[in-house]
Each structure stands twice: as structure tokens, then as C-alpha cells.
Amino acid sequence: MDKQGGISLIELIIGMVVFAIAMVIIVSFLAPQAPRSLEPIYQIRATELAKSMLNEITAKAFDEHSDRIGGKTRCSQGASPSCSAPAELGPDAGESRDRFDDVDDYHGLSELADSRDNSLSALYQGYVIQVAVVYDADLDGVADAVIGDKKLIVVNVQTPGGDNIEFASYRSNY
Incomplete structure (x- = not known):
């Protein structure tokens, strides 16, 4: 009798x-990595959003x-009017986003929109932005309760992954 080659059912x-x-072992190592692979993309987009906002502000x-034209007159300098008090920081009465004309108008901003007030929600779906502008003359990162010659601008962006990324810059009265 000829013995036929092949694989038996048991084999x-x-x-x-x-x-x-x-396959279970391989998938158990790869599956947890999938959500983490999006984190760098979220962080890059958050950086892009915050940098754009900081440049605008x-x-x-x-x-x-x-x-506003050349800095010939600076508030709280000589005979010039006093700068806005810390409690007055934020948009002026009746001022919409497309009319923001000074740094502290952005204080409290939390909408995803460009400088023309066009929504960016579709482009940055799941992102949350929060802007704070405070006086910080001694550059210690803590809000001063008095008028100073430097304003700290803090832009906090929360990614869809839940990470909070904070960006900050100073604007001086020059």
C-alpha cells in the first residue's frame, strides 16, 4: 500500500x-498601542492651534x-491715559471677536474661531481652547493685582485625547 502524504485532521x-x-499574543501587544499612536497627531494640532492664536494675540x-500705529503713545506713560485695570481685562462692551484690537480683549476667550470669527470647530473637532491674559510685571507667571507694563498670555488647549497643553507668551507695553 502506498502511503499518501498530507496533513491529518489532528495536525x-x-x-x-x-x-x-x-495571533492573540500579537494582537494583545498591538491593540493598546493604537490609541497612543494618535497622541502625537493631537499634540501637533494643538501646537498649531495655540501658536496661531498666540501670533494673532x-x-x-x-x-x-x-x-495702535507706531507706539508713540503708551498707556500709563507720561500724560497718556492709564492702562486698563486688571478687572477690566476682556472684550470691551459690544466688541465681537473680529473687532478685537488689543491683547486683553482675548481674556476669557474659549471659542474655536479665526480672527474673522469663522468657526474652526469642524477643523479642530474635539479640541477645547481657553485664553487668559493677566498683568505680570515681575515675570513670575502669577497674575498681578495691579496695572503693570507686561501682560502674560496663556493659551490652554485640550486635545480630544484629554491632554491639556499650555502655551504662554508675554506682551510688553512698548
Whole structure:
């Protein structure tokens, strides 16, 4: 009798079990990595959003009472009017986002929109932004209760993954 070559049913079942065990081990190592692979993308987009916001804010005048063309008149300097009090920081009455003209108008901003007040919610879905502007003349990162010559701008971006990333910059009265 000729012996035929091939795989018996038992060998086939054992092979499938070994393959299944190997796949379970491989998938158990790879599956937890999938959500973490998005974190760098979230962080890059958060950086892009915050940097854009900081560029927009720092391009504005130091204060409502400062000269917007060339800095010839600076608030709280000589005969110029006093700078806005710490309690007055934020948008001026009736001022919409597309009319923001000085740094402290952004204090308390939490909407995802560009400088023309166009929504960015679709582009940055799941992101949350919060802007704070405070006086910080001694550059210690703590808000001063008095008018100073430097404002600390803090932009906090929360990614869809739940990470809070904080960016900060100073704007001086020059």
C-alpha cells in the first residue's frame, strides 16, 4: 500500500490552535498601542492651534488706551491715559471677536474661531481652547493685582485625547 502524504485532521487542528494563540499574543501587544499612536497627531494640532492664536494675540496693541500705529503713545506713560485695570481685562462692551484690537480683549476667550470669527470647530473637532491674559510685571507667571507694563498670555488647549497643553507668551507695553 502506498502511503499518501498530507496533513491529518489532528495536525490541522493543532496548527490552527497554535496560530490562534500566536495571533492573540500579537494582537494583545498591538491593540493598546493604537490609541497612543494618535497622541502625537493631537499634540501637533494643538501646537498649531495655540501658536496661531498666540501670533494673532501678540500682533495686537498692548492696551485699549495705547496707540495702535507706531507706539508713540503708551498707556500709563507720561500724560497718556492709564492702562486698563486688571478687572477690566476682556472684550470691551459690544466688541465681537473680529473687532478685537488689543491683547486683553482675548481674556476669557474659549471659542474655536479665526480672527474673522469663522468657526474652526469642524477643523479642530474635539479640541477645547481657553485664553487668559493677566498683568505680570515681575515675570513670575502669577497674575498681578495691579496695572503693570507686561501682560502674560496663556493659551490652554485640550486635545480630544484629554491632554491639556499650555502655551504662554508675554506682551510688553512698548
